[in-house]
Amino acid sequence: MPSIRPILYAVLVLFTIITAAVFYFATIEGKSGMEALWLTMSSVTTTGYSDVMPSTSAGRIITMFLSVLGFGFLTYVLSTTLTGMVEGRISDIWGKRKMIKQITRLKDHIIVCGAGRVGKEVIRELIRKKKEFVVIEKEPSILEDIRAEGNVLFIAGDATEDRILQMAGVAYAKGIITTIPDDAGNLMITISCKDFNPEAHIVARATRPESVIRLKRAGADTVVSPSAIAGSRMALASLKPASVAVVETLIDDHENNLNLEELLITYKSKLVGMRLKDSRIRDDYGIMVLAIMREGQNIINPEPSEVFKVGDILVLFGAAEQLYLLEKVVAGE
Structure with missing residues (x-):
């Protein structure tokens, strides 16, 4: 993945060079802030208007340094940034x-x-x-x-x-x-x-x-196996069209607000030790308990006398809002 870090480093170095040069021209050579900045930028960009010139040998050496190194960093930053903008790399x-x-x-x-x-x-x-x-x-x-x-x-x-x-x-x-x-x-x-x-x-x-x-x-x-599922579904659609139509409606119709949900019974749950028929899940929430997963075994269509245990996973079917309410009960909230 292309990195923007080299560009940021180059900008930082360029800014440091310009700041140091402006400080030198303003303090050592006694130029005004605008003159120092003008001389620095004209040297970095190699425009060289000659209206503001360094007055010391050290200043001339710094000006040559700016013309070479400063211009090099400026060229790198501008070319890389413009290329990145054209190719969309920066935003990417x-x-x-x-x-x-x-x-x-x-x-x-x-x-x-x-x-x-x-x-x-x-x-x-x-x-x-x-x-x-x-x-x-x-x-x-x-x-x-x-x-x-x-x-x-x-x-x-x-x-x-x-x-x-x-x-x-x-x-x-x-x-x-x-x-x-x-x-x-x-x-x-x-x-x-x-x-x-x-x-x-x-x-x-x-x-x-x-x-x-x-x-x-x-x-x-x-x-x-998608192919196996497709083949089985096609066969069922031919043999039991009404049943398949109902299942398709439950699965594919996103407007019916009916969902399948799995809820774990923890030790905090009010359902621990309670029989299915005493839980009133169907009566109070309108939710069907399709199965109970317990220790790797599936109890399909559990009997009303089935007792809930810690670690049971309930496979439920019902309205989304009622499932949300039941989830709090199962979680012991």
């Missing part, structure tokens, strides 16, 4: 620096590796859910599309490189979604992410069926 550098600073401040965010066809859909969903995330992408054409999305944090680079993952804050990320179309690349990303952050939840894309097992062995918590 500052924009990247600002983005990197934002990324370094993130905690419990999501890293999306790859912004291709699948990755774009992931990005749109994360934006809709107002989640904090960082995108890693190496293709210039795709990066231009990401810029067009607006305030999307991204890093231009290869997600299989450890350095790029560290720049994205993998050690502090809550989850990683790797969507690149290369199974070997997704495998490398999964292994690296588990090394840097064993607690992160990793969702990996698999193109070939045999890659699913490998990715899970490497540490992926969830492996998704």
